Amino acid sequence: METAYQKVKVHNELEWCQVKDMATKEKIEKVLLKHRVSYFVKWEKPKFFSNDTFGSCVFCVNQLQKESADNAIEELAEDVRDKIRFINRKVEKTFY
Numbered sequence: 001m002e003t004a005y006q007k008v009k010v011h012n013e014l015e016w017c018q019v020k021d022m023a024t025k026e027k028i029e030k031v032l033l034k035h036r037v038s039y040f041v042k043w044e045k046p047k048f049f050s051n052d053t054f055g056s057c058v059f060c061v062n063q064l065q066k067e068s069a070d071n072a073i074e075e076l077a078e079d080v081r082d083k084i085r086f087i088n089r090k091v092e093k094t095f096y
Contacts, residue, residue: 013091035072
């Protein structure tokens with residue numbers, strides 16, 4: 001028996017925010033997990049002539065959980081939030 005969900009392909013992920021250091025990334029992950037917000041991380045490699053060795057990572061969340069993610073991030077200290085760049089754009093690539 002075929003389920004109704006097999007033929008439906010939904011792309012409702014947002015590129016939510018971008019960080020450039022590992023400590024901030026780990027703090028965001030902890031607060032999102034604490035608030036039960038599902039996410040995935042896309043890694044962007046540093047440019048060829050850049051001195052940056054970490055690159056950057058982009059947190060992607062579901063559109064329906066964006067408000068929960070925004071509320072969760074308010075728990076972080078202000079100095080940590082200053083290191084976060086919010087993007088809020090739709091993910092363009094299909095991952096399957």
